[in-house]
Amino acid sequence: MPTEILMPALSPTMEEGTLVKWHVKEGDTVQTGDVIAEIETDKATMEVEALDDGKIDKLLVPEGTEHIPVNRPIAMLLADNGHPAEGHSFEARPTAAPQPIEVEEVPDPGEAPPEVEIAPAGPQAAPAEPRPEQDVPKRAVPPGTEMVTLTVREALRDAMTEEMHADADVFVMGEEVGQYEGAYKVTQGLLETFGARRVIDTPITEYGFAGVGVGAAFAGLRPIVEFMTWNFAMQAIDHIVNSAAKALYMSGGQMHCPIVFRGPNGAAARVGAQHSQDFSSWYAHVPGLKVIAPYTAADAKGLLKAAIRDNSPVVFLENEVLYGQSFEVPKLDDFVLPIGRARIARVGRDVTLVSYSRGLAYTLDAAEQLALQDIEAEVIDLRTLRPLDIGTVVNSVKKTNRIVTVEEGWAICSIGSEICAAVTAEAFDYLDAPPTKITGADVPMPYADNLEKLALPSVEQVIAAAKAVCYRK
Amino acid sequence: MTSPSLNPGAANFWMDQVPTPNPTPPSDGPRLSPDEELSAYRRMLLIRRFEEKAGQLYGMGFIAGFCHLYIGQEAVVTGMMMALGEDDQIITAYRDHGHMLSTGMDPKGVMAELTGRRHGISKGKGGSMHMFSVEKNFFGGHGIVGTPAPLGTGLAFANKYRGNDSVCVSFFGEGAANQGQVYESFNMASLWKLPVVYVIENNHYALGTSVERSSAHSEELYHRGAAFGVAGEQVDGMDVAAVEDAGKRALAHARSGKGPMILEMLTYRYRGHSMSDPAKYRTREEVKDMREHHDPIELVRKRLLKAGRSEDELKDIDREIRSVVNEAAAFAQSDPEPDPSELHTDVVA
Numbered sequence: 001m002p003t004e005i006l007m008p009a010l011s012p013t014m015e016e017g018t019l020v021k022w023h024v025k026e027g028d029t030v031q032t033g034d035v036i037a038e039i040e041t042d043k044a045t046m047e048v049e050a051l052d053d054g055k056i057d058k059l060l061v062p063e064g065t066e067h068i069p070v071n072r073p074i075a076m077l078l079a080d081n082g083h084p085a086e087g088h089s090f091e092a093r094p095t096a097a098p099q100p101i102e103v104e105e106v107p108d109p110g111e112a113p114p115e116v117e118i119a120p121a122g123p124q125a126a127p128a129e130p131r132p133e134q135d136v137p138k139r140a141v142p143p144g145t146e147m148v149t150l151t152v153r154e155a156l157r158d159a160m161t162e163e164m165h166a167d168a169d170v171f172v173m174g175e176e177v178g179q180y181e182g183a184y185k186v187t188q189g190l191l192e193t194f195g196a197r198r199v200i201d202t203p204i205t206e207y208g209f210a211g212v213g214v215g216a217a218f219a220g221l222r223p224i225v226e227f228m229t230w231n232f233a234m235q236a237i238d239h240i241v242n243s244a245a246k247a248l249y250m251s252g253g254q255m256h257c258p259i260v261f262r263g264p265n266g267a268a269a270r271v272g273a274q275h276s277q278d279f280s281s282w283y284a285h286v287p288g289l290k291v292i293a294p295y296t297a298a299d300a301k302g303l304l305k306a307a308i309r310d311n312s313p314v315v316f317l318e319n320e321v322l323y324g325q326s327f328e329v330p331k332l333d334d335f336v337l338p339i340g341r342a343r344i345a346r347v348g349r350d351v352t353l354v355s356y357s358r359g360l361a362y363t364l365d366a367a368e369q370l371a372l373q374d375i376e377a378e379v380i381d382l383r384t385l386r387p388l389d390i391g392t393v394v395n396s397v398k399k400t401n402r403i404v405t406v407e408e409g410w411a412i413c414s415i416g417s418e419i420c421a422a423v424t425a426e427a428f429d430y431l432d433a434p435p436t437k438i439t440g441a442d443v444p445m446p447y448a449d450n451l452e453k454l455a456l457p458s459v460e461q462v463i464a465a466a467k468a469v470c471y472r473k
Numbered sequence: 474m475t476s477p478s479l480n481p482g483a484a485n486f487w488m489d490q491v492p493t494p495n496p497t498p499p500s501d502g503p504r505l506s507p508d509e510e511l512s513a514y515r516r517m518l519l520i521r522r523f524e525e526k527a528g529q530l531y532g533m534g535f536i537a538g539f540c541h542l543y544i545g546q547e548a549v550v551t552g553m554m555m556a557l558g559e560d561d562q563i564i565t566a567y568r569d570h571g572h573m574l575s576t577g578m579d580p581k582g583v584m585a586e587l588t589g590r591r592h593g594i595s596k597g598k599g600g601s602m603h604m605f606s607v608e609k610n611f612f613g614g615h616g617i618v619g620t621p622a623p624l625g626t627g628l629a630f631a632n633k634y635r636g637n638d639s640v641c642v643s644f645f646g647e648g649a650a651n652q653g654q655v656y657e658s659f660n661m662a663s664l665w666k667l668p669v670v671y672v673i674e675n676n677h678y679a680l681g682t683s684v685e686r687s688s689a690h691s692e693e694l695y696h697r698g699a700a701f702g703v704a705g706e707q708v709d710g711m712d713v714a715a716v717e718d719a720g721k722r723a724l725a726h727a728r729s730g731k732g733p734m735i736l737e738m739l740t741y742r743y744r745g746h747s748m749s750d751p752a753k754y755r756t757r758e759e760v761k762d763m764r765e766h767h768d769p770i771e772l773v774r775k776r777l778l779k780a781g782r783s784e785d786e787l788k789d790i791d792r793e794i795r796s797v798v799n800e801a802a803a804f805a806q807s808d809p810e811p812d813p814s815e816l817h818t819d820v821v822a
Binding site for chain 1: 626
């Protein structure tokens with residue numbers, strides 16, 4: 001038997017890819033290091049090298065095949081001597097296949113229609129002057145609106161594209177946003193559409209370019225500053241907090257700073273302690289900022305458009321694992337959502353589950369499983385972390401009398417801490433059980449596969465907590 | 474990667490100039506015209522008297538917190554502002570009172586901000602280190618050392634983005650010149666040919682640490698941009714004419730699309746780093762020598778007298794300025810504190 005060559009995982013979050021091109025044909029002899037194929041991942045096109053000498057016995061997947069799951073055999077290799085090659089013929093990571101992502105299917109938009117604000121985009125007025133607050137008409141997505149399936153990545157890109165078309169003062173800067181089209185491909189196509197003046201590749205100097213962005217915003221431009229990940233924004237946090245967030249207050253209302261800082265936040269997969277951290281509560285702590293952490297593609301699009309139009313500095317926390325997830329997005333010319341409003345992602349009566357960003361994946365999955373055990377959970381997607389929509393949470397708790405918060409971040413001073421404190425203060429008499437937090441473990445993120453799983457919240461934990469507050473076994 | 478289709482050639486938008494070394498060497502003994510000299514005298518004296526009054530009000534408890542006086546360094550901002558065009562911007566750190574007065578901001582508004590009153594330029598919510606005037610193109614007033622470098626670079630970025638003719642002057646101290654963000658800024662400003670002039674106000678002490686003790690090759694901070702192709706020049710920051718002359722050349726350099734330039738101003742502060750600094754790290758004799766032999770205002774006063782101005786005329790100017798400052802001080806003491814409702818305004822737009 002020849003050895004199987006498997007579809008490799010070429011990024012921490014890659015689950016599938018496209019076989020763009022074979023560089024070998026059946027019968028070819030290959031040596032270790034020869035490029036045998038090109039594979040397009042969710043982020044980039046990568047070359048695949050042979051890791052063994054041998055002869056290509058069979059190509060199992062034709063060129064151009066899309067959605068090939070990681071670890072599926074794509075070719076067979078015979079060792080030089082005609083026997084199967086030893087070991088793995090390939091740089092795939094057979095034991096380290098990315099875990100299936102626990103993402104609930106898109107909630108039926110008909111079930112809990114999001115409140116939507118539609119605002120005209122139109123070119124904006126004088127640069128140095130703050131824009132007047134747009135008194136946007138509020139209406140739900142009109143019945144019968146066509147829905148399109150988009151990944152979160154595409155939704156973010158579309159939001160930026162639309163806003164850049166609408167307002168010449170909007171530009172994007174960051175590492176690899178231009179020619180490379182984004183380290184996570186979120187800015188794909190922007191350079192081609194808008195040119196190098198408005199899509200600016202920066203050096204790897206977060207402190208510096210965050211400050212440059214803030215200065216440009218002081219001058220009235222509307223920068224979108226992409227951090228390759230929020231982990232690297234630690235070097236820039238001084239400008240986010242000290243220069244951007246405080247400017248309006250320190251200037252007695254004179255100096256606006258209309259800037260969006262965005263990029264992936266939270267744990268990715270197997271990237272270890274310094275690349276896996278949820279900064280939500282850090283930024284949610286800071287007056288002067290608005291903080292957004294969407295889960296669905298529709299929220300990502302509608303809220304990023306709102307963030308770009310906002311006259312305050314906005315911290316926009318995306319999630320690498322969600323970039324490739326698909327959701328239904330209303331097909332509207334100008335789909336803008338209000339900042340500061342939570343979304344009821346699932347209606348229920350027995351317990352309130354509150355989460356945001358990727359935490360919704362665990363939470364919605366848990367809710368479905370709880371339903372099988374006759375517990376109907378109400379799931380709230382916070383979407384915005386500052387200002388926090390406590391009202392929606394409190395109203396839900398008044399109905400369910402129980403609350404569990406779910407987040408990947410650390411427990412101390414977390415978003416869940418704030419929610420539980422607020423609910424205790426505002427709905428104390430309605431509570432039938434102590435408010436409960438599910439959070440990441442109180443440790444730096446470990447690398448080992450099993451430890452990493454233990455460090456993150458799980459569906460089982462959410463189910464157990466929900467049952468506990470319902471006093472159910 | 475293909476080049477962008479809609480903007481042919483735009484790939485080089487940010488890098489379309491080859492850096493050239495500073496074209497004009499410093500001229501020998503720059504001079505201001507008699508009218509300019511008188512204007513410089515007036516502007517510097519306003520800063521001096523204002524700061525003396527601020528020090529006094531601090532001692533009386535009307536001004537609190539950190540208060541960094543500009544006394545001794547007046548020629549730096551005055552010369553630069555005389556070279557500045559109307560639409561150019563400036564930004565600085567926390568030793569900022571002189572910069573604000575130099576832009577023409579109302580001394581009453583500045584002093585009332587120092588006392589934390591409602592008609593302060595920031596409604597009493599900013600304080601000594603945090604003031605802004607969008608109207609006067611003064612972008613702060615920043616309390617964190619080194620931040621004016623990238624923020625000023627961003628203002629310059631906006632100028633180039635808009636294709637206007639403005640230059641941003643970013644002031645920071647010689648202590649800040651050791652910060653990483655300053656070099657990140659030099660790199661981007663040079664790479665993208667941004668219209669920015671970095672003014673290093675070298676007053677020789679970063680709080681209590683002398684420049685020799687904190688900075689490698691401290692005698693030539695103006696070379697600090699050399700690795701990035703940023704031309705620099707060392708200037709006698711105690712002579713307003715020399716500052717104005719160098720400022721004009723640096724601004725012309727930046728305005729012509731050649732990118733950033735560094736001016737290292739050799740200057741000196743007479744007072745401590747802030748009001749709470751006793752300045753024991755230097756000798757009385759050193760300060761006395763600077764005051765007696767290198768004072769920027771006295772230098773101009775002597776030149777004015779030599780050029781035929783009378784003592785009386787100059788005394789009248791001093792009297793007039795003292796009255797402006799006294800008026801500002803009286804206003805700053807009598808203006809009410811902000812209304813408590815202001816606590817929660819201006820947090821987000």
